Each structure stands twice: as structure tokens, then as C-alpha cells.
Amino acid sequence: MTRDITVGQFLPGQSLLHRLDPRTKIVLTLVFIIQVFVSKSALSLCFLIVLLGVLIACSHVPAKKVFRAVRPMIPVIIFTALINIFYVSGNPVFHYSFIRITDQGLFIGFTLFVRLTALIAGCSLITYTTSLNQLAAGLEQLLAPLKRFHFPVNELSMTLSITLRFLPTIAEELDRIIDAQKARGADLSSANLYKKVHAYFPIILPLFMSAFRRAFELTNAIECRCYQGGIGRTKMNVLRLSRLDYQAIVFFCVAFGLSIAFNLYFPTFF
Known part of the structure; x- marks a missing residue:
């Protein structure tokens, strides 16, 4: 059971993701989560999955270890996908008594499974490549403006x-x-x-x-x-953005811009 708990486990290294500022990783992770859920294009979702694969390769963290974080959540993911399979309307593929499966339900259930898997795997990268002290320091500085409101x-x-x-x-x-x-x-x-x-x-x-x-x-x-x-x-240790952070921000701005373009100019899921 301990092997499946990946949250809070930090793997030291000198990869590109390890050398990024924790604030950069936190913000880009949040944007990635938003992009995964708002993607309405099949091409956009595939692009984000490819981007996740590139990030895993850049982190030098074994892909098997990254997706191990998904294992404890598999029952929840499957249950959520099954709800969509049985209750989404569309052209019936299988019908027996009260059980009714549609093609749209199968498609939505599959895409939801992919979304949640990519989401958990992407979030696990930030804990694998960022120590808890750095993560806390980055979050503290990102939320620093809220101190004016006594937060x-x-x-x-x-x-x-x-x-x-x-x-x-x-x-x-x-x-x-x-x-x-x-x-x-x-x-x-x-x-x-x-x-x-x-x-x-x-x-x-x-x-x-x-x-x-x-x-x-x-x-x-x-x-x-x-x-x-x-x-x-x-x-x-005062956090300062380096040249690598600015390059990563530009790269992700371009990548997320392409994802938005795929959503706008290509057929949607629904």
C-alpha cells in the first residue's frame, strides 16, 4: 500500500523540471488542469497527452512511477466513467432491460477516463520534482498578495x-x-x-x-x-525566476495556445 502513495514523495534530480522555480511549476500545473477539463476537441486532448509525455521525459522520472499515482484512484475513475456510459443519451449500442449503452456514452466515458488519468499523472509530476519545502515556499509567495486582506x-x-x-x-x-x-x-x-x-x-x-x-x-x-x-x-533561499523559467513559460504559452486553437478550429466531442 505504501508504494501506491506517491503524494509527498520527492525524487531528487537535475532534470529540467527539477530546476524550474516552484512557482512556475505550480502555475503551469494549474493551467494544465484547466486545459485538460476544457478541451472539447479530440485533437486538443491528444495534444495535451503528448505534452504530458514530453514533461515526463523531461523530468527523468520513470513513467511507471508517475502512473503509479493513478492506481489508487482507478476505482473512482472507472465508476465515474461508467456513470457517463449508462446515463448519457445517444444512439443505442446495447440495450437489455433497464441497461442502455449509447455510442455517445461510450465516447464520453472513455474521454473522461483519459482526462482523469492525465490529470492525476500530471499533478504527480510536481511532487516528484519539487521538494515539500520548495512547494510550500512557492505557494506562500504566490499567495503573498492576500496578506493585505489578512489571509x-x-x-x-x-x-x-x-x-x-x-x-x-x-x-x-x-x-x-x-x-x-x-x-x-x-x-x-x-x-x-x-x-x-x-x-x-x-x-x-x-x-x-x-x-x-x-x-x-x-x-x-x-x-x-x-x-x-x-x-x-x-x-x-529567496526564490527568483531564472532564464529557464521564462523559457518554460514561453513554451507552455505556445503549447496552450495551440490547444485553444484546436478547440476553436476542429470538430468538438459533443
Whole structure:
């Protein structure tokens, strides 16, 4: 299970994506997410998938590891795609009793599956190529203008950093609890759904107790250090956009411009 938790895992390297400023990666990732969901052209969606492949190649992160982030979300993706397959109107392809599948439903379900897969894989790149400290610093500086409205920017960035940092730790704790329960004779592989759900109750309680204990210890550590957010704090490493960042911004502006052009000048999905 720990192998499937990719959020918060950073792979050090010297690739093009590793050397980009975290603010650049955060903004471009958000734009990529928007482009994936607003793409109405088959050519535009294919172009974005090719772009994702180029980014994976530039990151020097194995594609198998990138798409491992999709594995825990496969049931949700499949369920969402199936809803569209059975409930979207169109020319019927299969009809039996209350089950009705249309060609438009199949097409929309498939494109939705592709969209969600590309979305999760693209988002996993930013955590693989950006350390949590850099990610928090980039988010803090991007949201810095909100400080004028008394928005807790520093607290938000620290909370995000701590959350991402402890996800792999909680996954490891879950593995240890499962192994301990199996050693006590817990049957977690039962085919009976009721028994399987009932067997997981002794796992959920220790996991929550462990998470609350870690949160309590972390809260005490923060209070003992008199943490006051960003008041009077300075930065050891100040983020500055480099020439590579400007080149990446220009490249992505051109790429997303082409994606918009494909949406405007080529046939749409619907």
C-alpha cells in the first residue's frame, strides 16, 4: 500500500523540471488542469497527452512511477466513467432491460477516463520534482498578495507542507497496523464483504489514534518554538525566476495556445 502513495514523495534530480522555480511549476500545473477539463476537441486532448509525455521525459522520472499515482484512484475513475456510459443519451449500442449503452456514452466515458488519468499523472509530476519545502515556499509567495486582506498565507503553506509530508508516514503506519492485525489472526482477505469491512474496524481505530498522537506532538513542538507565522521571518533561499523559467513559460504559452486553437478550429466531442 505504501508504494501506491506517491503524494509527498520527492525524487531528487537535475532534470529540467527539477530546476524550474516552484512557482512556475505550480502555475503551469494549474493551467494544465484547466486545459485538460476544457478541451472539447479530440485533437486538443491528444495534444495535451503528448505534452504530458514530453514533461515526463523531461523530468527523468520513470513513467511507471508517475502512473503509479493513478492506481489508487482507478476505482473512482472507472465508476465515474461508467456513470457517463449508462446515463448519457445517444444512439443505442446495447440495450437489455433497464441497461442502455449509447455510442455517445461510450465516447464520453472513455474521454473522461483519459482526462482523469492525465490529470492525476500530471499533478504527480510536481511532487516528484519539487521538494515539500520548495512547494510550500512557492505557494506562500504566490499567495503573498492576500496578506493585505489578512489571509493566513504562511499558516496555509505550512499546513499544506505538513499534510503532504505525513501522508507517506501515515501509509507506513497503516501497513504496520495491518501486519500486526494479520499476525493476531485477522482475516482481511475474506470474500465476504461484511466480514472484510468488520475486520478493518480494529485497523481504523489505531490508525486514527496514531494520527492524533502525531498531531498532538507536532502541535506541542510548534508551540514550544513560539511559531508566529510569517511575522518578522526572513528567507534563507529567496526564490527568483531564472532564464529557464521564462523559457518554460514561453513554451507552455505556445503549447496552450495551440490547444485553444484546436478547440476553436476542429470538430468538438459533443
